[in-house]
Amino acid sequence: MPVTDPALALQAAIIARLSTDTSLTALTGSQPRVFDFVPPRTKSPYVTIGQTLERDWATGGDPATDTGAEHTLTLHVWSRANGRREAAEIAAVIRAALHDQSLTLTGHRLVNLRHEFTETRRETDGETIRGLVRFRAVTEPL
Secondary structure, three states: OOOOOHHHHHHHHHHHHHOOOHHHHHHHHOOOOOEEOOOOOOOOOOOEEEEEEEEEOOOOOOOOOOOOOOEEEEEEEEEOOOOOOOHHHHHHHHHHHOOOOOOOEOOEEEEEEEEEEEEEOOOOOOOOEEEEEEEEEEEEEO
């Protein structure tokens, strides 16, 4: 069985969780709108996978078996509604769906998943509000 990349396994598990969250779907439309790549002509609001960072998190034991990864992952909320409320509500649902939750990863075990911060800002176009929701996770291979 090939070893799966822990960052991609984490991303897939996050997309799967958010795509089935009924509270999020209620805010973003009748279909899940969580993307790694946004299809053309997608209407807001929607969520994208943003910056990801993976660091070695080995515990110092046997280097062949005692490995792990620390991840920093940012989700972006995109809204064209007037004001920040829509983006802030979606960000709050994302936090509730993921913070300290257990996710199933292919080839890896999620040790923890913690919310670090949420930010909302108006983009330079003056019409788009972007929310950033950052998480820190630790994974280890199965």
